[in-house]
Amino acid sequence: MQKIQRLAVRPSPITAACALALAAIGAASGSIVPAAFAQDFPSKPMRFLVPFPPGGTGDTVGRVISQQLSKALGQPVVVENRTGGNTVIATELLVRSPPDGHTFNIIATSFTVNPAAYAKLPYDSAKDFAGLTRLVHNPLIICTNPALPVKTVKELVALAQKRPDELTWGVSSALGGGRIAGELFSQTAKIRMTNVAYGGGAPATSSVLGGHTSMLIGNVLDCSPYVASGRMRPIAVTSLQRADTLKQVPTVAESGYPGFEAVNWFGAVTRAGVPRPIVDRLNAEMLRALKMPEVIETFAKLGLSTGGMSPAEFDSFLRVETERAGKIVRALGLKAD
Numbered sequence: 001m002q003k004i005q006r007l008a009v010r011p012s013p014i015t016a017a018c019a020l021a022l023a024a025i026g027a028a029s030g031s032i033v034p035a036a037f038a039q040d041f042p043s044k045p046m047r048f049l050v051p052f053p054p055g056g057t058g059d060t061v062g063r064v065i066s067q068q069l070s071k072a073l074g075q076p077v078v079v080e081n082r083t084g085g086n087t088v089i090a091t092e093l094l095v096r097s098p099p100d101g102h103t104f105n106i107i108a109t110s111f112t113v114n115p116a117a118y119a120k121l122p123y124d125s126a127k128d129f130a131g132l133t134r135l136v137h138n139p140l141i142i143c144t145n146p147a148l149p150v151k152t153v154k155e156l157v158a159l160a161q162k163r164p165d166e167l168t169w170g171v172s173s174a175l176g177g178g179r180i181a182g183e184l185f186s187q188t189a190k191i192r193m194t195n196v197a198y199g200g201g202a203p204a205t206s207s208v209l210g211g212h213t214s215m216l217i218g219n220v221l222d223c224s225p226y227v228a229s230g231r232m233r234p235i236a237v238t239s240l241q242r243a244d245t246l247k248q249v250p251t252v253a254e255s256g257y258p259g260f261e262a263v264n265w266f267g268a269v270t271r272a273g274v275p276r277p278i279v280d281r282l283n284a285e286m287l288r289a290l291k292m293p294e295v296i297e298t299f300a301k302l303g304l305s306t307g308g309m310s311p312a313e314f315d316s317f318l319r320v321e322t323e324r325a326g327k328i329v330r331a332l333g334l335k336a337d
Contacts, residue, residue, distance in 0.1 A: 041100075041101060041277075041278050041281060042073050042074075042075040042101070042102055043075075043102075044075065044102060045075055045076040045077070045078055045102075046069070046073070046075055046076070046077045046078065046101075046102045046103065046104070047077075047078055047080055047097070047102065047103045047104075048062050048065070048066045048069075048077050048078065048079045048080065048104060048105075048106070049080050049082055049090040049091075049093055049094055049103065049104070049105045049106070050062040050079055050080065050081050050082070050090065050105075050106045051081075051082055051083055051084075051087035051089065051090035051091065051105070051106065051107075051110075052081065052083060052087075052106070052108075053081060053083050054081050057266075057302055057304070058106055058108060058266055059079070059081060060298075060302065061106060061135055061136055061266045061299070061304070062079050062106045063079050064289075064295055064298055064299070065135060065268070065286060065289055065295075066078075066079050068285070068288075068289035068292065068295065069282075069285055069286070069289065072285045072288065072289070073285060086110050086113075086114060086117070086175060086336050087107070087108070087110040087111065087114070088114060088118070088121065088122070090105055091105060091107070091111065091114075091123060092122045092123055094129070094269070094270070094271050095122070095123040095128050095129075095271055097271060099271055099272070099273030099274045100274065100278075101270055101274045101275070101278035101279070101281075101282060103270065103271070104132060104268050104269060104270040104282065105268065105269055105270075106135075106266055106267070106268060107266070107267050107268070107269055108177070108264070108265065108266050108267075109176060109177035109180060109264060109265065109321075109325070110175065110176070111125065111269075111318070111322075112125075112318060112321040112322040112324075112325045112326075113175050113176075113180065113325045113326075113329060114175075114336065115322060115326060116325065116326035116329035116330050116334075117175055117329050117334055117335060117336040118335075118336050119335070125318075125322065126319070126322070127272060128271060128272050129269040129270070129271060129272055130269060130270050130271065130272050130273075130274055130279050130311065130315075131267070131268075131269050131309075131311050131312075131314035131315040131317075131318055132267070132268040132269055132270060132279065132282050132283050132286060132311060132314065133267060133268060133283050133286050133287060133290075133308045133309050133310070133311070133314050134265055134266075134267040134307055134308065134309045134314050134317060135265075135266050135267055135268060135286065135290065135306070135307075135308070136265065136266050136290075136299050136304040136305060136306055136307065137239075137263045137264065137265040137266075137304070137305055137307050138219060138220065138221070138239075138263060138264050138265075138302075138303050138304045138305065139220050139237040139238055139239030139241075139243045139263055139264075140177065140178055140181050140217050140218060140219060140220070140237065140238040140239075140262065140263065140264060141217070141218065141219070141220045141223050141234055141235075141236070141237045141238070141243070141246070141249065142156070142169075142185070142215060142216075142217055142234075142235040142236050142237075142238070142252075143208065143215060143216055143218070143223045143226070143227065143232040143233060143234050143235065144156070144208070144214060144215040144232070144233045144235060145208050145209070145211050145213075145214060145215065145232070145233070146230065146231070146232070146233050147211060148167075148214050148215065148233070150233075150235065151233065151235070152235065152236075152250075152255065153189075153235055153236050153250075153252060153255035153256060153257075154255065154256060156215075156235055157189045157191055157256075160189070160191035160192070160193055161190075161191055164191070164192040165192050165193065165194050166194070167193045167194065167214045167215070168193065168194045168195075168196050168212075168213040168214050168215075169182055169193050169194070169195055169196070169213060169214060169215045169216060169217060170195075170196045170197075170198055170204035170205075170207050170208060170213040170215070170216040170217075170218075171195065171196075171197055171198070171204055171216065171217055171218070172197075172198055172199075172200050172201040172204050172218065173197060173198075173199075173200075174197035174334065175329075175334060175336055177262070177263070177264040177265075178204075178216075178217045178218055178264075179195065179197065179217075180262060180324075180325050180328055181217050181238050181262035181263075182195060182217045183195075183328045183332065184260075184262050184324070184328060185217075185238070185252060185260070185262070187328070188252075188257050188260055189257065193214075196213050201218055201219065201222050204216050204218060205218065205222060205223070205226070208232065209226065209231055209232070215235070217238070219264065219303060220237060220243045220245055220246060220303050221245065221302065221303030224245050224246060224303075227246065227249075234246060234249040235249075236249065236250050236251055236252045236255050237249055237250075237251050237252070238251070238252055238260070238261065238262045238263060239251060239261060239263050240253055240259075240261045243303075244300070244305075245303060266304075267309075267314060267317075267318075268282075268286060269314075269318075270282065279311050280311070283308075283310065283311050286308065287308040290306040290307075290308045291306075291308075
C-alpha cells in the first residue's frame with residue numbers, strides 16, 4: 001500500500017523542477033514552502049565528496065556515514081576522494097553541482113582557514129554552502145619531550161615567558177587544526193614560541209621523540225602510546241572535557257584558562273540553494289547514524305567523539321570558527337598560495 005501511494009504522488013521532472021524553483025523563491029522571501037515535493041528525495045545515487053586521501057580519518061568518517069545513509073535513504077551514497085588545494089578542489093566541485101541535495105562534502109578545519117589563507121577562492125565560504133551537521137570531533141594534546149623541565153601548563157607558560165621564541169612546537173600541517181590550536185594557546189597565554197610545520201603527524205611526532213622540537217600539538221590517539229611508554233610527557237588537552245583515553249591529563253581550560261577550546265572536527269555541508277526539507281532530511285539521517293552504537297564504537301577507536309548539530313547550529317559554528325581562524329591566519333601572515 002505504501003508503494004502505491006508513493007507512485008501516485010511521484011512528480012514529473014517538470015513538476016520537480018518547478019518545486020525546486022518555488023523552494024528557492026520561498027527561502028529568499030522567508031515564506032514556508034510545503035515539503036511534499038521532497039518526498040521523492042533521493043531520486044538517484046548521491047555523491048559524498050571527501051577532500052582527504054583514502055585510509056585517513058576524514059575518509060573513514062565519510063565512509064562510515066555514507067554506509068548508514070545508503071541504508072536509510074535507499075540510494076547508494078558514493079564516496080569520492082578529491083584531494084588537493086588544502087581541500088579547495090573538492091569544495092569547488094560541490095559548488096558546481098546541482099542544488100538538489102544529491103551532493104555533499106566532508107569538511108574540516110581547513111574550510112574555516114582557507115578564506116583567510118587564500119588570496120582568492122573559487123567560491124564564497126560564507127554564502128555558497130548550507131551546513132548539514134558537525135559529525136565528529138577529537139581533542140588535541142600538548143605533549144613535550146621528557147627532557148623539557150615542565151609538567152604542567154603553568155610551568156610551560158612560565159618557561160616560555162622566560163625564553164621567548166626559544167621553545168619549538170611541531171604540528172602536522174602549517175594550516176591545520178593543530179597550528180590554529182597552538183597559536184590560539186600562545187595568544188591566550190601571552191607567550192611566544194616557534195612553530196615547526198611538518199608534512200604529517202608522523203614526522204612531527206618523531207621530531208619530539210628525537211628531541212629536535214620541544215613539544216607538539218597533535219591528536220590524542222597518536223600520542224597515547226608514547227605517553228604510556230614515558231617517551232612523551234602530556235601537559236594538557238585542548239578540549240573542554242578530558243579525553244576518554246587519557247583521563248589523567250587535565251584540559252587547558254582547567255589549567256588556568258577557563259573556556260579555552262580548540263579541537264579537530266569533521267562536518268558535512270551541501271551547497272546553498274538546496275531546499276530546506278532536503279537539508280533537514282539529510283541532517284536527521286546523519287544524526288540518526290551518529291547515535292548508532294556500532295558507529296559510536298567505530299569512531300571511538302579512532303579517538304573521535306560524535307557530536308551532531310542542527311543545520312542552524314552548524315552554520316553558526318562555522319561562522320565563529322572562520323572568524324577565529326581568520327584572525328590568527330591574518331595576524332601571522334599565513335598563505336596557502
